[in-house]
Amino acid sequence: MDRRDELALNLAETRERITASCLEAGRNVDDVTLIVVTKTWPASDTEILFELGATDVGENRDQDARIKHDELGHLALTWHAIGQIQTNKAKSIAQWADVVHAVDRSELVVSLAKASASREFPLKALVQVNLDPSPSEGRGGCLPVDALRIAREIDQADGLEIAGVMGVAPLNGDAERAFSALQSISREVISQFPQASWISAGMSDDFHIALKFGATHLRIGSSILGHRSFKG
Numbered sequence: 001m002d003r004r005d006e007l008a009l010n011l012a013e014t015r016e017r018i019t020a021s022c023l024e025a026g027r028n029v030d031d032v033t034l035i036v037v038t039k040t041w042p043a044s045d046t047e048i049l050f051e052l053g054a055t056d057v058g059e060n061r062d063q064d065a066r067i068k069h070d071e072l073g074h075l076a077l078t079w080h081a082i083g084q085i086q087t088n089k090a091k092s093i094a095q096w097a098d099v100v101h102a103v104d105r106s107e108l109v110v111s112l113a114k115a116s117a118s119r120e121f122p123l124k125a126l127v128q129v130n131l132d133p134s135p136s137e138g139r140g141g142c143l144p145v146d147a148l149r150i151a152r153e154i155d156q157a158d159g160l161e162i163a164g165v166m167g168v169a170p171l172n173g174d175a176e177r178a179f180s181a182l183q184s185i186s187r188e189v190i191s192q193f194p195q196a197s198w199i200s201a202g203m204s205d206d207f208h209i210a211l212k213f214g215a216t217h218l219r220i221g222s223s224i225l226g227h228r229s230f231k232g
């Protein structure tokens, strides 16, 4: 099977599974955005996915993303920076990303705001919350108690727009508990910032659970592109 056929099949299957999970969760599939996580795969895959109707792509390494965006930035795609961000990468990320998912500290808000000053449109930002019960084990993210404060800092920063919250379920942990906690935090954030309605949650293996807890943006890579040969 050539790559286009493979991606077409996987994308169609994933969409069917999303639709079925939405039905089961009593959610409207139109309220859910699929972000295809193209990290580690070549720009040619991103281009094929666009032709197959993908609207949103996720990348986690600044350097790779920048190269792909240089080549494909003219396509009508929304580019999501989904991974943890080193402060010194903010400037570069603000040049290719439309949305950053992993804003988890004040220092990063300041750097992203500075980097976004010259943008035509504000950079949408999500507060990443650490959902691991023992936070030192977590994959980035602020403590739940700090989420509202960081949301406020984003809201007050020029060049940034608070769009919602993001979380990753703990490895080998309880995804239901994690996504339920994220949904509660989202409600708090929305009560202060009604426009911040996005919940970025759910990956290939757990999106069906995230959908039960209000996920609006799913970040799905391996189900569509295949297993990455190295950790992205």
Ligand SMILES: *Cc1c(COP(=O)(O)O)cnc(C)c1O
Pocket (backbone or CB within 6 Å): 037, 039, 060, 082, 083, 168, 202, 203, 204, 205, 219, 220, 221, 222, 223, 232
């Ligand atoms: C890689 C990655 C994903 C996609 O994971 P899959 O298991 O391949 O679907 C989602 N979110 C983040 C933050 C990632 O780094």
